[in-house]
Amino acid sequence: MYPWRDRAGQLSGFKLTVFLLLLLPGVWIAVAWALASPDPNAGTLLAGAVNSATDAMPVTKALHEIGLWAVRLLILTLAVTPFRRIAAWPALIQIRRMLGVAAFAYLAIHFILYIVQQNFRLIFVASEIVQRFYLSIGFVALLGFLILALTSTDAAMQRLGGRKWQRLHYFVYPLTMLGLWHFFLQSKINVSEPVLMSGLFIWLMLYRLAYRWNGSRSLLLWHLGVLAIAAAALTMIGEWAWYETMTTLGGNRILAANFTLASGLRPSWWVLIAGLTVVFLKIIADRWWGRDRATRRRRPSTAAVSAG
Template identity: 50%
Template sequence: MTETASEARMPASRRGAPWLDRGGSFSPFKTLVFVLLFLPGLDAAYGLATSVSMPGGGALLSQARPLTIALHEVGDWAIRLLLIALAITPMMRILRRPRLLQVRRMIGVAAFVYVAAHLILYIVDQKFDLLHVASEIALRFYLTIGFVALLGLAVLAATSTDGMIERLGAARWQALHRWVYPLTAIGIFHYYLQSKINVTQPVLMTGFFYWLMLYRLLGMKRLGRFAVARRPAGPPVAWLIGLAVASGLAMAFTEALWYALATGVDPVRVLSANLSTAVAPRPAWVVFAAGLAVAVASVVAGLQKKAAPPRVATGRRA
């Protein structure tokens, strides 16, 4: 990876500044994303601080302990940010917005920070008894796999710098960072296990993950002409609609299977709930609607590109 003249003149300590673009100029877009990444953590910290300061530690408002609420909230956002980071490349193609790539690594590193904060809050919850924490991680399966995901994401975060890309080489770096997919799957499985009975949020995250994996499948070179995700503008609209249907259905069957295995509920009852209008929109419909929204956004982006005036080539300045 080569440096531009402006990058070469820039102090090394500033090249990775999250508010600067690769040329060293201030980037409002990157700065906005950087600030937004703090908001979930600040919200969790504020909720924890206000609950603790209330008489009874906020027990009148919730049966859960304030620290447990913050612990779960931070963990939830770790999964969400992982999925957002994985969605950057598809959205960049579909929406014709190359600038989105500027924040992909930033969001990925933020996901690791939230995972690390999740562990730190767990240690605090266990009154800093590190031996007990280590024992729990070793003996409780859902904590074991969560810790495995944390270690893997730590490696990816540590290598998410331009210097590490140059040191490892692009091919090796990309091969290493493909581990983000199984690590995300492990994180979602951990989400299921710690959620116990109500798995609405893990199920929803599963649906989005299915969409991302199916999109990646459509980008495999071995598919030849069917590798539609490799096109500069992403898959055609019909394929995107198909992705919405497939990911929604896959998620619905996953939800039914989970409840059947975890609680013994008849999977047919769970599947039929998706057809009922008496309850709030089911996760399968949310995933399907999100997939359709992506398809519509693709159409809009295509129309905007056609309506945009052609760029006029300008001569180089003397």
């Protein structure tokens, strides 16, 4: 079934829009890569790949950008369930599979671009994966997401059974952690983007824990407020720990930078802003969508009185 059609086989404007938006980052990166090629006749992505041996920078840039978008799409995929509940928007569930498959597609392209960067030396690529830890965990994550992508179909769910399928797809959480770890190690010194993505991942995991702790009931505003603060604090601590243990810059300088605007907002503050935005979304959803639900509940009783 085409991703832009609903379960009835009808064209879905919502799914089609999301599908086209998912293509945009890849198209943008491909065009930028082609235009950066040193060969004036290289007007396509394939032509850029052929010239990668003489101009590695466009390939490296494309490799990193595609990887970044893969992580972003993983986070968006995990955000569907919380936002579906908080915003009272059941239609969001329609795009979760599409987002997940798109995230894997970007991961696969990321790996292919690494092979291109290494001039298609497959034996060398295999040896690098074995010898370099950050490549090893990235490759393990890729294989894991491949399994999840292949079993994301309705047919696979029927063959496995709902419970086994769900257990298998719970591996998305540790696999995402491996992907983020790979992102950290690959980024080396400047880990602002990995810290931000990890902070958002922390919020998503805290939300799931809180939702279960609350008996699978909707979280209240103060719950979401606490989650925002907790996720931001853990992000700040994680950033400090990384710079303290993995670099020569020292964590204390980075920690102090969280309390000044001299270098702009640190990732922990963006995580806090994102968490508080969810609180605001909850307020809007409760006021508007909650009012609509209450109105729909009252209508049958009114009709019954009129009929009687």
